[in-house]
Amino acid sequence: MGKKCQLVMGPAGSGKSTYCETMITHCQNSKRTVHLLNLDPAAENFLHDPTIDIRNLISLEDVMTELQYGPNGALIYCLEYLLENLDWLEDELGNFDDDYLIIDCPGQIELYTHFPIMRRFVDFLQKLGYMVCGVYLLDSQFIQDTTKFFAGTMSAMSAMIQLEIPHINVLTKMDLVSEKMKESQEIERFYDPDSSLLLEDLNNLTKPKFHALNEALGRLIDEYNMVSYIPLNILEEDSVEYILSQYIFSFK
Ligand SMILES: Nc1nc2c(ncn2[C@@H]2O[C@H](COP(=O)(O)OP(=O)(O)OP(=O)(O)O)[C@@H](O)[C@H]2O)c(=O)[nH]1
Numbered sequence: 001m002g003k004k005c006q007l008v009m010g011p012a013g014s015g016k017s018t019y020c021e022t023m024i025t026h027c028q029n030s031k032r033t034v035h036l037l038n039l040d041p042a043a044e045n046f047l048h049d050p051t052i053d054i055r056n057l058i059s060l061e062d063v064m065t066e067l068q069y070g071p072n073g074a075l076i077y078c079l080e081y082l083l084e085n086l087d088w089l090e091d092e093l094g095n096f097d098d099d100y101l102i103i104d105c106p107g108q109i110e111l112y113t114h115f116p117i118m119r120r121f122v123d124f125l126q127k128l129g130y131m132v133c134g135v136y137l138l139d140s141q142f143i144q145d146t147t148k149f150f151a152g153t154m155s156a157m158s159a160m161i162q163l164e165i166p167h168i169n170v171l172t173k174m175d176l177v178s179e180k181m182k183e184s185q186e187i188e189r190f191y192d193p194d195s196s197l198l199l200e201d202l203n204n205l206t207k208p209k210f211h212a213l214n215e216a217l218g219r220l221i222d223e224y225n226m227v228s229y230i231p232l233n234i235l236e237e238d239s240v241e242y243i244l245s246q247y248i249f250s251f252k
Contacts, residue, residue: 012107
């Protein structure tokens with residue numbers, strides 16, 4: 001099968017750890033071998049123990065105590081420390097030539113949107129021969145507020161542009177969206193965002209001085225037609241399998 005991995009990204013609370021747990025359980029049930037790589041030094045509990053864990057290299061608490069950093073600064077320090085000690089990760093990865101890695105990332109979106117940290121991490125995996133796919137998660141509750149949805153879509157686009165890897169976007173927590181909404185036409189405008197349909201909402205929710213900016217951002221979404229979302233309901237096996245059937249994963 002070769003070396004493959006999914007880099008699971010998204011804002012804090014978007015459902016990254018739950019996505020990873022769901023994928024791993026689903027893969028185990030369908031006799032596919034996957035391993036969890038935890039990249040979040042602040043992570044607490046996992047349903048499936050990570051096979052590789054940044055917390056075995058460096059502890060967020062130690063950094064906060066010893067360097068007197070706050071949680072965000074300490075997290076960036078931990079990831080930069082990882083990048084300076086990639087031989088540790090290469091040793092840890094040594095035994096997984098033919099398996100599939102699911103990488104649970106921290107929720108600080110600056111790691112994907114403007115720091116080069118994740119880009120360097122991706123470059124490292126690619127040098128080791130991994131095919132790296134990006135999975136960017138957005139909480140489906142954002143569809144209730146078009147300003148949040150637009151902001152989330154911008155951060156998904158930034159991650160796509162920064163990382164330059166095959167990429168899908170996933171709307172998580174679809175079990176919390178009402179059946180009525182799911183069956184309506186209205187939901188379609190979020191799966192495949194069309195700014196002309198969203199712009200009116202957005203302008204109603206923002207002051208007039210931002211309308212030109214809204215329109216410019218909308219054009220960016222339309223012209224590049226880069227962002228679409230796959231809905232994920234973790235309670236439905238078909239929905240989970242559908243994500244894995246995406247061509248970028250090539251994982252049958
Ligand atoms: N109902 C429902 N709740 C979910 C789903 N995914 C995640 N949650 C809940 O949302 C909260 C955040 O989920 P996590 O998986 O921890 O999110 P995360 O992105 O890993 O969060 P950080 O590690 O803080 O960045 C938890 O309370 C989860 O139980 C889902 O598909 N459906």
